[in-house]
Amino acid sequence: MIPSIPQPKSFRGLYGAYVLLFFVYLIAPLVVVGVFAFNDSMFPSLPWGGFTLDWFFNDTEPRLGLFHDGRLLDSIWTSFYIACWVTILSVSVGTSNAFLFERKTFPLKNVLYMLMLLPLVVPGVILGISILVFSSTIANWLDVNFGVDIGFLRPSKFLVILGQFSFITTITTLIIAARLRKFDTQLEEAAQSLGASKLVAIRTVTIPYLKPAIVGSAIVAFLMSFENFNTTLMLVGSDQPLTIAMYGRLREGSTPELNALSLLLMAVSGTLALLSVFVQRDKE
C-alpha cells in the first residue's frame, strides 16, 4: 500500500475520493462561516440574500457592523490584553523551565517534569474551577482575618490570565525545550572561549538560537489564550473576553455579524499561523 506496490485503479480512486471527502469535511464549516459574513440578511443561513459588507461596516442598529459594535470591540480588547499578559508570562516561565529541565540536574527532576506535563491531561474546565476555588479560599481568608477584600482574587481578568497561564506554560515549555535540546553546548563554550561570560554567551548565542522556538511558542500562546473558552468561562468576571461574548451571542441567536467576526479571527490566526510556520522553518 505504498506507491511502489501496484494497486487496482479502482482502489486508488476510492482512496483518493475518501481523502477528498475528508478535506471537504474539514474545510466546509470554515467556508460557510466565512461566506455568510457577506449575506444580506438578518440570519447567517439560507436563503442567500445577496452580497453586503454591512456586517463589517454598517453603523446603525439593527444591522450593526462589527467595526461599530462597541461591546464586541471592547471584548476584543479584553481578549487582546489577556493574551498579551499570558504570552509574556508563559514564554518567560517556559524559557526558564526549558533551561531548567535541559541543563540542570536536581533531586525530584522527574517528578517535577511529570507535574509540569499535568496541565495537558487536566480538562480546562477543572483547571478553571480549581483556581476559582483556591483564589476564593484565599480571598475569604483575607476577608475574615484582615477585613480586606481583594477584588482581583474574585472572577476577573487577573484570574483569567492566571488560569490560561497555568496550562499554556506547559506548551511553551515543551516547544522551547525541544529546540534547546538540539542546541550544541559547544557553541556556548566557544563563545566563552572567545571572551564572553556565561551570561553573555547565553544572551548572544543561545537565545538567538532559541528565537524561532520563542517566537513560535509566543504565537501559539497568544492564539491559545485568545481562543480559550473552557478555563476562561469559569474565571471570567465583568470584562468579557471575546470568546465569552461570542458564546453569549451564539446562544441568543446570531446575526451575520458573528460571521464577520469569525472571518476576521480566521484571517488573523491564519496570518499568525503562517508566520509561525515561516519563523520556525526559516532559521532551522
Add this chain to the structure above:
Amino acid sequence: MTRLDENNNEIDLECRDLRRTFGNFVAVDNVSFGVPKGDFFSILGPSGCGKTTILRMMAGFLEPTSGDIIIKGKSMLNVPPNKRPVNMVFQHLALFPMMSVAENIAYGLVRQGMNKSDTATKVKSALERIGLPGSGDKSIKQLSGGQQQRIAIARCLVLEPAALLLDEPLGALDLKLREHMKVELKKMQNQFGTTFIYITHDQSEALVMSNHVAVMNEGRFEQIGTPQELYYHPDTSFVAGFVGDSNRWHGKVDAIDGSVIRVSTSDGISLLSVPAGGEKLVVGDEVDIFVRPESIIIAHDEARAQEMDNRLSGNVVSVLFNGANSRALVRESKTGGELDVALPQTGEFSGLSAGQQVFLGWGKQQSKAFASVNSPTNKGHGG
C-alpha cells in the same frame, strides 16, 4: 618569571603537576610540560587517555583537581574561560549558525569592546589572510568543510591569543579533506606565528604538523619530543607501539653482550636487539621487541638476508598493495607468526604473490627491546 626551554625559547604556556580526577577515575595524572612561543605542540593519545581533559582545563571549562596552569607567566587557576588569553577551536568547530561569517569572526572582538570600524577592518583583513575575501556576508552553511575550518581558526586568531587550543578539529572531515587541511593548518600556523596546542588521536596529524608531540596514555605523558624522536627513539613500549606501525614480539632476555641483548621470544625464535627506554635489563627480564616494517629487508633468495643480525624465512600470506606504501604480510615458517614487511619501491617485488617463499632480515639496531610493563600480549604483528 619568564621561563626558557632548552633552546632558550620563551615558554608561553606551562602546566605543572596537573591532575584531574572524576570520582575515583584519574583522568590526568600529574602532567607537566611547557610549550615555547610559536610552537606547534600536539598531544597524541588514544581516546579516553585524558588529552581532551587537559585541553579543557587550559581553556577553563574544567578546574584542575591540583596543579597549576601558567599562561604568559600568570596562573590561570580560578580564571573563567572568557578571561583567559587562549582560544579554542572545537571538534565540531562550533561556528554560530545564526550569524554570518563576519559576525562569527567579529564575535570575540565585540566582546572586547572594540568599535565597529576597527572590528570591520580586522574582520576584512582576517578573511583576506585565510583566503576567503568577500565572504563576510555569507552564512556558515554556504561554506565547505575546509572553509568552515578556516573561519573557526580565524575567529580565534583575530583575538591574538597566547595560544590556540585545537580539539581534534579535523576529526569530522572526510579523509581527502583531512589530508589537505593538515598542510593548510601548518601553513596557517607559520603565517600567524601563534602557538598551537593540538590534540588528536591520529598519529599522522601529529607527526606531519607538529614541532613537538606529547604521547599520552592513561592520564600520563609517555614521552615528549619531536616527531622524529618519537618515531626513531621511542622511550616506552607504548610510544613504540602507538607511533607508527611495528612488528612486535614478547620474550625473555637470554644473554647480554655489551649493548646487545639476545631475546628468546615466547613463540620460540631468538632475536638480537638493543635495549631501549633507558631501563637496565638483566638476564631473565621480560621484554617487548618492536621492529618497524620498513626496517625489514625482504629477499627472494636467502643470500641477500644472510648478513643481517636477525634472519627469518616465511611465505607471503597476502600482498597489501598501496602504491609507495605497499606491504606484504608474511607468515614465519618456524612459528607461524605473521609479520608486516614494507616492500621496497624498486619494483623488484611487483610480481610478489601469496604463497611465495621469502627471506627476511634486519639489524639489531632496528629491533628495540623494552622491559615489559604488564603487557603479556603476544602478538606477531602490532601497530
Add this chain to the structure above:
Amino acid sequence: MNTQTASRLGLILLLAPLLVWLTALLILPHVDMLLISLRERVAPQVYERSFANYTEFFIEPLYWRTFARTAIMSISATAITLLIAFPVSYYIAKMLRGRSKSFLFLLCLVPFWVSELVRTFGWMILLRESGVVSNVLQWAGLVDGPVEMLYNDAAIMVGLVYTSMLFMVVPLVSILDSLDDSLVEAGYDLGGNGFTVMRTIIIPHAMPGIVSGCIVVFMLTLGNYLTPILLGGKSSMWFTAQIYTQFITRFNWELGAAFGFLLLALSTIIVWTGLKLSRQTLSETMG
C-alpha cells in the same frame, strides 16, 4: 564567585518560577478543591467533613447517567476519530511526496488555528433547520421539508470528531512518516498481502502514535464544553456542563468540586488503562 556557587544560584533562579507556578496554580488549587469536595454544609458558614457529595452523585441518577454518557460518548468519539484519521494520515504520510504532502498536512492543521467557537458555529450553520445541509437536501429532492439536524447525539459526535481530528492526524502522520517504505516492501516481498502487512507491520509500528493520539483526543473530548452544549442543546447532558451548573448556576461548590474530581478520576483511569494495554508511558506519549 566561583563556578559552583554560580551554578547553584542559577538552579535556584530557574527552579523558582517552576515551583511557584506548579504550587500556586496546580497543586494547591487541586488540594483545596479536594478539601472542598469532602465537606458538607450543615448550616450557613458551618461545614463538616463528609463524603456526602460523592454519595449524592451515586444516588441521583441524573448525575451518574450524565457521567456514564459522557464517558461512552468520549470513547466512541475517540474511536471514530481514529478510524477516520488513520486512512487519511496514511495517505498523507505514505502515498504523497514533496509539496503536495506538506500542503495537505498543513491543511489538516488549519482547524486548530481557528477558534473552537468559530468551528462549532460553522457546524451550526451547516446543520440547523434553515441550514446549508438541509437546503441542499431539499434542493436535491431527498427530503420534502426542512430537517433539523442540530441538537442530537449525531450532531455532537460530528462536532467532537471534527474538533479532535488534528490531534489524531498529527501524531499519526509523524509516526507513519517514520516507517521505512522498505519494511512495507519487504512485507509484500515475503508473501504478505495488503491486510497482513497492515496488521503485522504498519499498525504495530504506528502504535505509539495511535496511543498518544487517542489519549489526547479522549481527554479533550471528555473535558469539552462548547461543542456538546452548542450542537447538542438541552439534550447534550455533558458532565462538564453539570460541573458548570453546580458552580456557577446553583453555587453548590462542594458538589461541583466532587464532580470535578470524579471527572479527573475517570480520565486518569481510562488513560492509565490505555497506557497499560499498549505498554506506553505518559512522558513518552506527551513529551
